[in-house]
Amino acid sequence: MTVDFFERHRELLDRAVRASATREYWSPYPESPSPRNYGETAGEAGRAAFEALRGGDFPMQVAGADRMAGGERSPFGFDLHITYPRLSPQAAVAASARALAGWRRAGPRAWVGVSLEILQRLNRASFEIAHAVQHTTGQGYLMAFQAGGPHAQDRGLEAVAYAWQEMARIPEQIVWEKPQGKQDPVRMEKHYTVVPRGVALVIGCSTFPTWNGYPGLFASLATGNTVIVKPHPTAILPLAITVRIAREVLGEAGYDPDVVLLVPHAAGDETAQALATHPQVKIVDFTGSKANGEWLEQHARQAQVYTEKSGVNTVIVDSVDDLKAAARNLAFSLTLYSGQMCTAPQNIYVPRDGIRTAQGHASFDEVADAIAAALQAMTADEAKAADLLGGIQSEATLARIEEARGLGMPELAQSRAITHPQFDGARIRTPLLLRAQAGHPAIAREWFGPVAFVVETDSTAHSIGLARDSAHENGALTLSAYTTDAQVARAVRDAAEDAGVSLSLNLTGGIFVNQSAAFSDFHGTGANPAANASLCDSAYVANRFRVVQARWHI
Amino acid sequence: MTVDFFERHRELLDRAVRASATREYWSPYPESPSPRNYGETAGEAGRAAFEALRGGDFPMQVAGADRMAGGERSPFGFDLHITYPRLSPQAAVAASARALAGWRRAGPRAWVGVSLEILQRLNRASFEIAHAVQHTTGQGYLMAFQAGGPHAQDRGLEAVAYAWQEMARIPEQIVWEKPQGKQDPVRMEKHYTVVPRGVALVIGCSTFPTWNGYPGLFASLATGNTVIVKPHPTAILPLAITVRIAREVLGEAGYDPDVVLLVPHAAGDETAQALATHPQVKIVDFTGSKANGEWLEQHARQAQVYTEKSGVNTVIVDSVDDLKAAARNLAFSLTLYSGQMCTAPQNIYVPRDGIRTAQGHASFDEVADAIAAALQAMTADEAKAADLLGGIQSEATLARIEEARGLGMPELAQSRAITHPQFDGARIRTPLLLRAQAGHPAIAREWFGPVAFVVETDSTAHSIGLARDSAHENGALTLSAYTTDAQVARAVRDAAEDAGVSLSLNLTGGIFVNQSAAFSDFHGTGANPAANASLCDSAYVANRFRVVQARWHI
Numbered sequence A, B: 001m002t003v004d005f006f007e008r009h010r011e012l013l014d015r016a017v018r019a020s021a022t023r024e025y026w027s028p029y030p031e032s033p034s035p036r037n038y039g040e041t042a043g044e045a046g047r048a049a050f051e052a053l054r055g056g057d058f059p060m061q062v063a064g065a066d067r068m069a070g071g072e073r074s075p076f077g078f079d080l081h082i083t084y085p086r087l088s089p090q091a092a093v094a095a096s097a098r099a100l101a102g103w104r105r106a107g108p109r110a111w112v113g114v115s116l117e118i119l120q121r122l123n124r125a126s127f128e129i130a131h132a133v134q135h136t137t138g139q140g141y142l143m144a145f146q147a148g149g150p151h152a153q154d155r156g157l158e159a160v161a162y163a164w165q166e167m168a169r170i171p172e173q174i175v176w177e178k179p180q181g182k183q184d185p186v187r188m189e190k191h192y193t194v195v196p197r198g199v200a201l202v203i204g205c206s207t208f209p210t211w212n213g214y215p216g217l218f219a220s221l222a223t224g225n226t227v228i229v230k231p232h233p234t235a236i237l238p239l240a241i242t243v244r245i246a247r248e249v250l251g252e253a254g255y256d257p258d259v260v261l262l263v264p265h266a267a268g269d270e271t272a273q274a275l276a277t278h279p280q281v282k283i284v285d286f287t288g289s290k291a292n293g294e295w296l297e298q299h300a301r302q303a304q305v306y307t308e309k310s311g312v313n314t315v316i317v318d319s320v321d322d323l324k325a326a327a328r329n330l331a332f333s334l335t336l337y338s339g340q341m342c343t344a345p346q347n348i349y350v351p352r353d354g355i356r357t358a359q360g361h362a363s364f365d366e367v368a369d370a371i372a373a374a375l376q377a378m379t380a381d382e383a384k385a386a387d388l389l390g391g392i393q394s395e396a397t398l399a400r401i402e403e404a405r406g407l408g409m410p411e412l413a414q415s416r417a418i419t420h421p422q423f424d425g426a427r428i429r430t431p432l433l434l435r436a437q438a439g440h441p442a443i444a445r446e447w448f449g450p451v452a453f454v455v456e457t458d459s460t461a462h463s464i465g466l467a468r469d470s471a472h473e474n475g476a477l478t479l480s481a482y483t484t485d486a487q488v489a490r491a492v493r494d495a496a497e498d499a500g501v502s503l504s505l506n507l508t509g510g511i512f513v514n515q516s517a518a519f520s521d522f523h524g525t526g527a528n529p530a531a532n533a534s535l536c537d538s539a540y541v542a543n544r545f546r547v548v549q550a551r552w553h554i
Helices: A010-022 A042-053 A089-106 A108-124 A126-137 A141-148 A150-168 A214-221 A237-252 A271-276 A290-299 A323-339 A364-378 A382-389 A395-405 A460-474 A486-499 A538-542 B010-022 B042-053 B089-106 B108-124 B126-137 B141-148 B150-168 B214-221 B237-252 B271-276 B290-299 B323-339 B364-378 B382-389 B395-405 B460-474 B486-499 B538-542
Strands: A066-069 A083-086 A173-180 A183-196 A199-203 A226-230 A260-262 A281-287 A304-308 A314-317 A347-351 A355-357 A360-362 A411-413 A432-437 A451-457 A478-482 A502-505 A545-553 B066-069 B083-086 B173-180 B183-196 B199-203 B226-230 B260-262 B281-287 B304-308 B314-317 B347-351 B355-357 B360-362 B411-413 B432-437 B451-457 B478-482 B502-505 B545-553
Touching: A010 A108, A010 A150, A042 A126, A089 A108, A089 A183, A089 A199, A089 A226, A089 A260, A089 A271, A108 A126, A108 A150, A108 A214, A108 A237, A126 A141, A126 A237, A141 A150, A150 A214, A150 A538, A150 A545, A183 B486, A199 A214, A199 A271, A214 A226, A214 A237, A214 A281, A214 A538, A226 A237, A226 A271, A237 A260, A271 A281, A271 A290, A281 A290, A290 A304, A314 A460, A323 A364, A323 A382, A323 A451, A323 A478, A347 A364, A347 A460, A360 A364, A364 A411, A364 A432, A364 A451, A395 A432, A395 A451, A451 A460, A460 A486, A478 A486, A486 A502, A486 B183, A486 B545, A538 B538, A545 B486, B010 B108, B010 B150, B042 B126, B089 B108, B089 B183, B089 B199, B089 B226, B089 B260, B089 B271, B108 B126, B108 B150, B108 B214, B108 B237, B126 B141, B126 B237, B141 B150, B150 B214, B150 B538, B150 B545, B199 B214, B199 B271, B214 B226, B214 B237, B214 B281, B214 B538, B226 B237, B226 B271, B237 B260, B271 B281, B271 B290, B281 B290, B290 B304, B314 B460, B323 B364, B323 B382, B323 B451, B323 B478, B347 B364, B347 B460, B360 B364, B364 B411, B364 B432, B364 B451, B395 B432, B395 B451, B451 B460, B460 B486, B478 B486, B486 B502
Parallel strands: A199 A226, A199 A281, A226 A260, A281 A304, A314 A347, A314 A478, A347 A451, A432 A451, A478 A502, A502 B545, A545 B502, B199 B226, B199 B281, B226 B260, B281 B304, B314 B347, B314 B478, B347 B451, B432 B451, B478 B502
Antiparallel strands: A066 A083, A173 A183, A183 A545, A355 A360, A411 A432, B066 B083, B173 B183, B183 B545, B355 B360, B411 B432
16 A cells, blocks of 8 residues: 555554553543644534535445435434435445455555554544534434544444454464474474455444444454445434545555445335345444344344344442432433433332431432432523433334333323424433333333333342343343442342443442443443443454465475 | 462463464473373373273262263274263253352453363373273374374363463453543543353264364363363263363362263254253354254354364365375375364365476376375275274264265275274275266265365366365365465465465475364364364454453542
8 A cells, every 4th residue: 555554553553452451541532522632623624514415415436326315314303415325235245345355465454554544534524423423313412522423433443453453463474393303393384364254244323323333344344354334224424424434545545445335225125134144244243223133143144243232221229328419420321312322221220118328218219309300400401401412313212202101100200392402393302210110011121212210129139130130131231330338239240240231330420321431341241132242352353354374394 | 279270380371372372383282192201101091091981880970960871882893881970951051050150250260270270180181081082983092192182182272371361351450540631530440350151062073072172161161151061972981081070170179060061962862952052051162064063053042153064175286396295195184084084185176187297297197096096005004004094983984985986986096994903893994086077066065084086177277266166165174285386376375365264285294284283273264164163263262251340430
């Protein structure tokens, strides 16, 4: 390639590899959109870039593609009116397979160098991507910037770091010398070549298209696979911008831009299925529903399938120092992006007889009321609430709130409609908080969106057992617990280790259970039904490439 | 534990980790049975230990087990008459799951320490195991010692080294400190706990029960899983001795011996299926037939499944310096253990118009005759031939020779019965070498055992294409090529990388295509249908454990 992207980013790569080993705080991509980080004009330029895309043909040339209307509509109340170049699944796989031969031969340094350059350019495009994420997912602007931009880039970089680490440990060439007693040793030259699995597919989700899409995209690309990105029909734009940038870098580096392809499609058609089961597709990364994830695990048998599906995240309330602070932290987790996060809590277990607090005993009702009051306080100012809640991404989530109300459970906090100060048609709702009995079948499923339950249990031991069994059976990405008792904490940790779920203890400050930080927090464990992989670890990258050796006598 | 096995073997472990990184020659377990390596009495003691096992109850106490007659018969012509303790699949999984809770909490150092102590004791038992391997698999004694003893132990140690490497990179505990501008940083303590997947199953094969069984056994055990070993009904004894030793070490270290269990069973029953699809079985390692391997991949959906199935290994003959030396090397690979190796070559592609040699042109017939003559020379001395060929392990393999003769292809070398100087009833046959046309459907399948084909092709380019396509379609663990032309060598390497098959070039000396050395040679690539995994790499171990984290504010 004309520019050695690998050397350009070598230091960044080494730093990322180190960070993933120490797991200490680190990020090269500033999470604050401040002009001090991104320059005085970046914010406005990003906004303008987004506005320029609206109502037009998305600027990307793909040989053999026709155009399709994207049909995306902002949860803040307007249509994007963007058309995208489209290839059929068959044509896309054929183009990807054609690009594979040259990409395979480029080798690990080129794969990683190109990946790192793409990430740097994505970082520069963070404002454009922020608007695209906001107006497809419904995230508030600041969250769309952070989660859709730098935090997503962190997760992509993390995947590249793991990929490099695993590939770099394979020596390219060695001399093997086996002693033969008094005779001359046998001497062989051995060469080890890292080869990709083939064509990889990334199936994007509607709520975090970049954050959930980048790990698979970069893990596959950095290990020499070509990648087809199939966005969710309601959230094409953030991944279209991503693919546009990837293709620019590939072209500049002298590779076929078709190494990364976008395959947009209309809702309800069979594009995902056709791509995922294509014999030449060898890797599938998926984030989405349990039903679709399980379908892939069952049917995409020719591929390595990495899925993040639904789960039921739980909270165990045993005892607290400061009930209000705990309730505020929980309320924030329920409110942020209207709970449309795979990590948001849903079932909050509280013993029927109440809990200990530093201020004395608190009854079940007092605990439930504290959470409801914190929700109320957090959404009292409509303008601030609108930013925090964001828009409801899909009609299905809106309908789910009504379905939950129909369960007939007592409403601890009602779901209210909120008006956005800037966007008239925005679809915004505060969280619905219901009171439930342990064992009610409705709480054993995921209620994706702003629906949560305060659940009466017999005791903390009962709560722990319920949390463990629910994670085993229904899956869970997060478990949160509040306890001031070291023995209870130990029992909760043991249950978490048994059920394979990440645990956050006693969060009362500025860290929330639904947040996970790249390089430090594993997102998902792969050890319960919520996900079959973790972001990011060796297992996530090591099977995306294989090693072919050649040996001969010297 | 009373003895710190981890510290005892720490240096060995570090050396093994280093060897798997440099991939240079290394082994801590001497492959020569010489008294200089194992002591003057070890050979005789091992023989005596084997003889003492014959005709009796295998000495292993398993709670709740009844006794079953093993029914093993030596391919050298006598019954072993050993009975084994037997648990039902349900009882075995229940016992394994009970043992799991304590083993999970023991942690990586204990898992690895116990694994290394087991390996050391297996090494001391190499002579006993050699006899057990010889008289179940039919391998000649020296091969049974090497492949069944030290080489198998090498592969087990390699798996432990990879497992340790992957687990050791996860810090147990860190402080995470995120800057907050002018405010105090957020500080959290994070703990990362390595947890096993659960109960692991190792399905043993009939020809290399220890060599193919140890990688999965030790990869699972060293990552905290409990292990059920289900031997092939015709080769129970080598794995029974292995499990006996593992249970001794576990007991001494203060763990439940049921962490490793043997589940012998009669041929044709449903034990393997019941175990492999049990909901609590989370890992399956399998070596065996294509049909059984594919059944597992399809049905054991609750588990990580690692399979080594059948393949069709090919040889490309383009040009040679020394035809006789090449033919001798090939003939040895066909003769060793009667080709009952997953790495033995089967289809030897030779251009119809012949090849270039340093001595001038050699016609197709001259090449085929050279291989046949080398086979003849290698088996002329019956006593030596008997040691090299070993016994035919199964009636099915014997029948396969007859089936191949029935194909009606010209016989370049006939399959002859050989008399063993020591064992009257030994079932020994020399390899059958047939002349085939490219494209004959019969050569697209594996003929496990002493059957090979010299295949007429249009040209070397044709041979390369056939080898590549055959590996893609039928799978292959090895590809061997003979060429003096650098361009042809490059084309063969590209085809090998495309088809994901290990390549050996111009073997004419004391290294054979069917041999692979632990720490240096990857056995299988996982990139074609012959195997979905490689022995041994990060991907082989990294998904056998998961990490569960817990975090809280400091």
